[in-house]
Amino acid sequence: MTDTPRTTEDEELDEMDMEAQRHGVDDRDMQVEVFDAVRGQSRFPVQPVRLTAEDTFSFNCHKGVSCWNKCCHGADITLTPYCILRLSKRLGLKAAEFLLRYTVPDVHDKADMPVAKLKMGGDDGRGACPFNTADGCSVYEDRPATCRYYPLGMVSMKMKDMEGKEDFFFLVKEDHCQGHCETKTQNVGQYRAEQDVADYERVSRGWIDILMKMASWKVLGGPMGKAPTMQVKKMFFMATTDVDGFRRFVLESKFLDAYDVAPEAVEIIKADDEALLLLGYDWLKNILFNEPTIQLKEQVLQQAIAKARSDMGAA
Numbered sequence: 001m002t003d004t005p006r007t008t009e010d011e012e013l014d015e016m017d018m019e020a021q022r023h024g025v026d027d028r029d030m031q032v033e034v035f036d037a038v039r040g041q042s043r044f045p046v047q048p049v050r051l052t053a054e055d056t057f058s059f060n061c062h063k064g065v066s067c068w069n070k071c072c073h074g075a076d077i078t079l080t081p082y083c084i085l086r087l088s089k090r091l092g093l094k095a096a097e098f099l100l101r102y103t104v105p106d107v108h109d110k111a112d113m114p115v116a117k118l119k120m121g122g123d124d125g126r127g128a129c130p131f132n133t134a135d136g137c138s139v140y141e142d143r144p145a146t147c148r149y150y151p152l153g154m155v156s157m158k159m160k161d162m163e164g165k166e167d168f169f170f171l172v173k174e175d176h177c178q179g180h181c182e183t184k185t186q187n188v189g190q191y192r193a194e195q196d197v198a199d200y201e202r203v204s205r206g207w208i209d210i211l212m213k214m215a216s217w218k219v220l221g222g223p224m225g226k227a228p229t230m231q232v233k234k235m236f237f238m239a240t241t242d243v244d245g246f247r248r249f250v251l252e253s254k255f256l257d258a259y260d261v262a263p264e265a266v267e268i269i270k271a272d273d274e275a276l277l278l279l280g281y282d283w284l285k286n287i288l289f290n291e292p293t294i295q296l297k298e299q300v301l302q303q304a305i306a307k308a309r310s311d312m313g314a315a
């Protein structure tokens with residue numbers, strides 16, 4: 001450990017180490033809608049039909065449809081960490097600036113964790129998406145995952161007795177969307193490949209895992225029956241939305257004194273945003289669920305255990 005003065009961030013770090021010590025490892029049935037695909041205001045247009053990658057559906061979206069651009073108004077779009085990364089890079093903005101200009105903070109209702117949603121126009125949020133133009137999406141190559149998936153939704157699940165996680169899909173039919181009347185037919189796998197969603201799923205998988213677990217624990221009040229503190233939620237939001245802020249936190253607080261992060265990995269996260277996001281997920285999983293995704297250094301661990309014992313009144 002170094003002798004540099006302690007900062008508020010260091011105190012936050014201590015508090016979160018303690019949070020991790022209080023929790024055990026969980027293994028519950030988990031399921032969460034990841035990309036719910038409902039982009040309008042109606043909340044009940046989902047056809048409750050479970051689709052696999054081989055299932056086919058008729059759909060096509062092009063400038064000739066009578067509903068062109070309708071779905072880009074009043075859309076309910078939760079941004080994944082990777083969506084924010086792609087969009088802020090495209091716009092040449094730091095993540096914090098992007099968040100300020102183009103998003104509104106919200107709470108993922110299933111997981112009860114803070115997320116960022118794309119800010120729609122109009123006082124009531126039913127206006128156009130800021131990236132909508134007469135010709136369509138002005139950020140098309142970097143559009144959010146929900147926009148790519150539409151009209152599909154994706155659910156990720158893992159049951160206690162299952163080896164790995166399973167994703168399945170469902171079709172959303174909103175009244176205004178004429179794309180379903182088109183003759184083009186494809187299966188779910190083809191549609192996902194066409195929409196280029198692989199990177200979005202890969203880089204956001206850890207975030208999805210955390211939301212799933214939080215959703216599974218919600219009925220009990222939080223992991224092991226205890227809701228995360230505001231501080232933990234704040235750090236979750238920073239680590240999953242603001243890569244620049246999280247990088248500063250990792251490199252400039254005592255994070256690297258507290259956790260075992262290989263020197264080569266430290267060099268990588270200085271420049272690689274995706275790697276930093278993955279480190280953030282590991283850290284959050286450790287804090288929230290006590291998963292061994294990142295290791296506290298031995299000395300710090302002993303201090304945390306001693307403090308936990310003292311807090312509990314043990315000798």
Ligand code: SF4
Pocket residue numbers: 071072073075129130131132133136137138139140143144147
């Ligand atoms: S990001 Fe693009 S596709 Fe998504 S709602 Fe906005 S304009 Fe439409």
Ligand code: SF4
Pocket residue numbers: 060061062065067068069070071072150176177178179180
């Ligand atoms: S067909 Fe559906 S997805 Fe395409 S513009 Fe119309 S409402 Fe939007």
